[in-house]
Amino acid sequence: MLDCIIIGGGVAAVSAALTLQANGKTFEILGGSSFGAKIKKAEMINNYPGLCKVSGEQFFNALKSQLDEMQIEVKPQKATGVYAMKGKFLVTAEGDLTIEGKTVILCTGVESVKPIAGEEEFLGRGVSYCATCDGMLYKDKTIAVLCTTKSLEHEIEYLAKIAKKVYLIPLYKGVEIDGENIEKIVKMPERIEGGLKANAVVFKADKNGEQRTVSVDGVFMLKESVSPAALCGGLQTEKGHIVVKRDQSTNLKGLFAAGDCTGKPYQYAKAIGEGNIAAHSVVEYLAGK
Ligand SMILES: Cc1cc2nc3c(=O)[nH]c(=O)nc-3n(C[C@H](O)[C@H](O)[C@H](O)COP(=O)(O)OP(=O)(O)OC[C@H]3O[C@@H](n4cnc5c(N)ncnc54)[C@H](O)[C@@H]3O)c2cc1C
Numbered sequence: 001m002l003d004c005i006i007i008g009g010g011v012a013a014v015s016a017a018l019t020l021q022a023n024g025k026t027f028e029i030l031g032g033s034s035f036g037a038k039i040k041k042a043e044m045i046n047n048y049p050g051l052c053k054v055s056g057e058q059f060f061n062a063l064k065s066q067l068d069e070m071q072i073e074v075k076p077q078k079a080t081g082v083y084a085m086k087g088k089f090l091v092t093a094e095g096d097l098t099i100e101g102k103t104v105i106l107c108t109g110v111e112s113v114k115p116i117a118g119e120e121e122f123l124g125r126g127v128s129y130c131a132t133c134d135g136m137l138y139k140d141k142t143i144a145v146l147c148t149t150k151s152l153e154h155e156i157e158y159l160a161k162i163a164k165k166v167y168l169i170p171l172y173k174g175v176e177i178d179g180e181n182i183e184k185i186v187k188m189p190e191r192i193e194g195g196l197k198a199n200a201v202v203f204k205a206d207k208n209g210e211q212r213t214v215s216v217d218g219v220f221m222l223k224e225s226v227s228p229a230a231l232c233g234g235l236q237t238e239k240g241h242i243v244v245k246r247d248q249s250t251n252l253k254g255l256f257a258a259g260d261c262t263g264k265p266y267q268y269a270k271a272i273g274e275g276n277i278a279a280h281s282v283v284e285y286l287a288g289k
Contacts, residue, residue: 164181
C-alpha cells in the first residue's frame with residue numbers, strides 16, 4: 001500500500017510530491033488530463049519570490065523538468081472517488097483504476113464554474129463526472145453533456161460514440177466537436193431535475209421568458225475539478241472550500257488538503273507552502289501510526 005495518494009495536477013501537488021520524495025515516502029499523483037493547465041495560464045508571474053517576469057508557461061516547464069529529474073510521474077487519470085476505510089483510503093479513478101493509500105492529499109484547485117442546482121443531489125443517480133467510468137451505462141440512450149473546458153473534448157467524443165443522442169452544453173469558447181447525434185445547446189443550464197434519477201435539464205429563460213427543457217437518461221458534467229464534497233463523502237467544507245487546520249489536516253483522519261481548494265488567496269506561494277506543510281504532516285502522521 002502506498003504511503004500517500006496525491007490528487008491534483010497543480011503546484012500544490014508538485015510541492016507535496018517533492019517533499020514526500022525527499023522523505024522517502026511512496027506515493028502516486030493522480031493529476032487528471034490537464035496537468036499544469038492553470039499554471040500555464042499566468043501571463044507573467046511577478047509575485048513569487050525569486051521569479052521575476054517569468055510566464056506561466058516557463059514556470060510550468062521548469063516544474064516539469066524538475067519532476068522528470070526526480071523521476072516523479074503525474075498520472076493523467078482523474079480521481080473519481082475517495083473512500084475512507086479503516087486506517088486507509090481507497091481512491092478510484094478513470095480507467096477502472098483503484099489505488100490504496102495510508103493517507104491522501106487533496107490538491108484539486110478550484111473550479112470556476114459553480115455546481116448547478118441538482119448536480120450534487122443527483123450525483124450517482126443519473127449525474128456523473130466521469131465519461132470513461134459511467135459512459136457504458138448510457139449505451140443507445142439520450143444524455144446531456146455539460147463541458148467546461150476544451151481539454152475534455154475527447155471525453156465528449158467518447159460519449160457520443162456510445163449514446164444515441166447527446167445534448168452538448170459547452171461552457172467554453174471554440175467548440176470543435178460535431179457529430180450526427182450531437183445537438184449543441186449554447187445556453188446556460190439552470191437546473192437538473194428528476195425523481196429517483198435525473199431525467200431532465202432545464203435552461204435559463206431567454207429574453208422572451210421562454211425556458212427550454214430537454215429530457216435525458218443521464219447527465220455528464222465534464223470539468224477539470226470536481227467539488228471536494230462530491231469527491232469525498234463526509235469531508236467538511238465551507239463555501240466550497242475544504243476546511244483545514246494549520247497542519248493542513250481535514251476532519252477525516254489521514255486526509256490532508258492544500259492549495260486553492262482550501263480557500264483564498266488563490267496564489268502560487270500559498271499553494272506551494274500548503275503542499276509542503278501537508279506532506280510534512282503526512283510524514284508525521286505515518287510516524288505516529
Ligand atoms: C489566469 C491566471 C493567472 C494567474 N496568475 C497568478 C500569478 O501571477 N501569481 C500567483 O501567485 N497566482 C496566479 N494565479 C493563481 C494560481 O494559478 C493558483 O493559485 C495556483 O495554480 C493554485 O495551485 P493548485 O495546485 O492549488 O491548483 P491548480 O493549479 O488549480 O491545480 C489543480 C489541478 O488538479 C486537477 N484536478 C482537480 N480535480 C482532480 C481530480 N479529481 N483528479 C485529478 N486531478 C484533479 C485540476 O484539473 C487541476 O489541474 C493565476 C491564476 C489564473 C487562472
